[in-house]
Amino acid sequence: MIAFQNVYKVYNGSSVALEDASFQINLGEFISLVGKSGAGKSTAISLLIGEEKPTRGRIFFGQFEVNKLKDRDLPYFRRHIGIIFQDFRLLPNKTAKENVAFALEASGRPQREIEDLVPQVLDMVGLGDKLENFPNELSGGEKQRVAIARAMVHRPEVIIADEPTGNLDPFHTWEIISLLQKINQLGTTVILATHDKDVVNSLGKRVITLDHGRVIRDEENGRYILV
Amino acid sequence: MRNGLLTTTTVAIITISLTVFLYLILLNVLMDSTVATLEDKIDITVSFKTITPEDEILNIQRSLQTLNEVREVAYISQTEALEIFKERHAGDEAIIQALREIGDNPLEASLNIKANRPDQYAQIAAYFENPVLGRYISNVSYAENQVVIDRLTSIISNINRIGFMATVVLVLVAGLVVFNTIRLAIYASREEIGIMRAVGASNSFVRGPFVVQGIISGAIAAIFSLFIAIPSVYSVNPYIAQAIPEFDIFRYFLTHIHLLFIYLLLAGVIVSGFSSFIAVRRYLHG
Numbered sequence: 001m002i003a004f005q006n007v008y009k010v011y012n013g014s015s016v017a018l019e020d021a022s023f024q025i026n027l028g029e030f031i032s033l034v035g036k037s038g039a040g041k042s043t044a045i046s047l048l049i050g051e052e053k054p055t056r057g058r059i060f061f062g063q064f065e066v067n068k069l070k071d072r073d074l075p076y077f078r079r080h081i082g083i084i085f086q087d088f089r090l091l092p093n094k095t096a097k098e099n100v101a102f103a104l105e106a107s108g109r110p111q112r113e114i115e116d117l118v119p120q121v122l123d124m125v126g127l128g129d130k131l132e133n134f135p136n137e138l139s140g141g142e143k144q145r146v147a148i149a150r151a152m153v154h155r156p157e158v159i160i161a162d163e164p165t166g167n168l169d170p171f172h173t174w175e176i177i178s179l180l181q182k183i184n185q186l187g188t189t190v191i192l193a194t195h196d197k198d199v200v201n202s203l204g205k206r207v208i209t210l211d212h213g214r215v216i217r218d219e220e221n222g223r224y225i226l227v
Numbered sequence: 228m229r230n231g232l233l234t235t236t237t238v239a240i241i242t243i244s245l246t247v248f249l250y251l252i253l254l255n256v257l258m259d260s261t262v263a264t265l266e267d268k269i270d271i272t273v274s275f276k277t278i279t280p281e282d283e284i285l286n287i288q289r290s291l292q293t294l295n296e297v298r299e300v301a302y303i304s305q306t307e308a309l310e311i312f313k314e315r316h317a318g319d320e321a322i323i324q325a326l327r328e329i330g331d332n333p334l335e336a337s338l339n340i341k342a343n344r345p346d347q348y349a350q351i352a353a354y355f356e357n358p359v360l361g362r363y364i365s366n367v368s369y370a371e372n373q374v375v376i377d378r379l380t381s382i383i384s385n386i387n388r389i390g391f392m393a394t395v396v397l398v399l400v401a402g403l404v405v406f407n408t409i410r411l412a413i414y415a416s417r418e419e420i421g422i423m424r425a426v427g428a429s430n431s432f433v434r435g436p437f438v439v440q441g442i443i444s445g446a447i448a449a450i451f452s453l454f455i456a457i458p459s460v461y462s463v464n465p466y467i468a469q470a471i472p473e474f475d476i477f478r479y480f481l482t483h484i485h486l487l488f489i490y491l492l493l494a495g496v497i498v499s500g501f502s503s504f505i506a507v508r509r510y511l512h513g
Contacts, residue, residue, distance in 0.1 A: 049425075071430075071511070071512055072429075072430060074424075075424070075427050075428055075429040075430065075432075076427070076429075078424070078425065078426070078427035079427035083425055085425075089418070089421070089422045089425065090422075091419060091422060102423075102426065103426045103427065106423060106426050106427055106428030106429070106432055107427055107428075108432075150426065154427075
C-alpha cells in the first residue's frame with residue numbers, strides 16, 4: 001500500500017540522500033525505519049509526504065503516486081496521513097484542544113463534528129484533563145501526545161512518526177511508543193523513524209535499515225544493529 | 228501575524244508610506260496649480276492704431292477665436308482703455324490735465340490673447356506678420372516677451388516632467404517598503420504555515436487569514452494616515468501660501484477629503500492585500 005520504487009534523491013547535483021531505495025509497506029504494519037543521522041530517514045519521510053520530489057523513482061501511497069502530485073493536491077493527500085515530529089510542532093498560541101481541532105478545521109469539517117471528536121481523541125491519549133492548556137504549560141511527553149491526538153483526529157490510514165522521542169526522557173519515550181503500538185493494534189499503519197536502538201530492539205517488529213541513503217536490511221522481527 | 232508588536236510595526240510602516248503617497252498627491256495638485264498660474268500670466272497683446280475701425284478689430288477677434296491654439300481673446304476698446312488708464316493714474320493731476328487738453332482719446336484698442344499652451348504663442352504671433360493686417364497693427368507684445376515666454380515654457384515642462392518622474396519613483400519605493408515589511412511579518416509566521424501544511428490545510432485556508440490581515444492593516448493605516456495629514460497640511464499651509472498665494476492647499480485638502488481618503492484606502496488595501504498574497508506564496512510550495 002506504500003511503495004518506494006528505485007527512489008533516488010540527490011541534492012545540489014552531488015549530495016546523495018537516498019540511493020535506489022525500494023520497499024513496500026502493507027496496511028496495518030508497524031515499521032521502524034532506522035539508521036544513523038544522515039542515513040536518509042528524514043529524506044524518505046519528506047518524499048513520502050510529498051514535501052519534496054524524488055530525483056528519480058516512484059513513490060506510491062494507496063491510489064496516489066506521490067511524486068506526481070501537484071502542489072494544490074498535496075493538502076488533500078496529507079489528510080490521509082498523520083505526522084508527528086521530534087519538535088512537536090504545535091501552534092503556540094492555541095490550547096491543546098484548539099491545536100487538535102485545527103487539523104479538522106483545516107480540512108473543512110463542520111464545527112459540531114469537531115466538538116465531538118476532539119475531546120474523544122484527547123481522552124484516548126490520556127489528556128482529557130488538559131484540553132485548555134497551552135503548549136508551554138505542558139511537558140514534553142504531553143506535547144507529543146497532543147501532537148499524536150492531532151495526527152489521529154481525522155483517522156488517517158498511516159501515522160508517520162519522525163524521531164518522536166528525540167526530545168523526551170526515557171519514561172516519556174516509552175509512553176509515546178506504547179501509544180503508537182496501541183494505535184497500530186487498532187488498525188493504523190505506523191512508520192517510526194528513529195535512531196533509538198533500545199526502542200527498536202524491544203518492539204520486535206519489522207525493521208528497515210538505511211545507511212548512507214541505501215536500504216541495507218529489511219527484516220521482520222528485526223533488530224537495530226549499529227554498523 | 229498574531230504578534231501584537233509585529234502587527235503594530237507593520238501598520239505604522241504602511242501608514243508612513245500612505246502619508247508620503249498623500250503628500251505626493253497634494254504636491255502634484257500644487258504643481259499643477261502653480262503651472263496653471265504661470266501659464267495664465269503669459270499672453271500676447273496686440274494694439275491697433277487709433278484709425279482702425281472697430282469692426283475690423285472684432286473681425287480679427289473672431290478669426291482668432293477660430294484658431295485651435297487660441298484659448299480666449301479679450302477685446303479692450305479705446306473707451307475701456309481710457310477708463311483703465313484713468314483709474315491707474317487717478318491721483319496724478321498732471322496726466323489727467325494732459326488728457327483733457329488732448330481732447331481725443333489717444334489710447335489704442337487692443338486684443339489680449341491667451342493660448343492653450345505656452346508653446347503656441349509663437350504661432351499666434353506669426354499670424355500677425357500677415358502684411359494685410361500690418362496697416363492696422365501698432366504693436367505686438369510677443370517680440371518683447373519672447374525670451375521670457377520661452378523660458379517660462381521650458382521651466383513649466385521641466386516641472387511637469389521632473390514632478391511626474393519623482394512621483395513614480397516615490398510611489399514605487401513606498402510600495403516596495405510596504406511589500407517588504409509584510410514579507411518580513413509573514414516570514415515570522417513560517418513555522419505556523421509549515422504546521423498548517425503538514426496537517427493538510429489547503430492553500431486558501433492558509434493564505435486567507437494573512438490576506439485578510441493585510442487588507443485590515445492597509446485600511447487602518449489609511450485612516451491613521453488621514454489623521455496625520457490633517458494637522459500637518461494645516462501647519463504647512465501658511466508657508467505654501469506665502470510662496471503661491473493663489474492656492475490654498477488646506478482648503479483643497481478639505482474639499483476633496485472624501486476622494487483623497489478613497490485613494491488612500493484603495494492604495495493601502497490593494498498594496499497590503501496583494502503583498503500578503505504574494506508573500507505567503509513562497510511558503511505554499513512542497
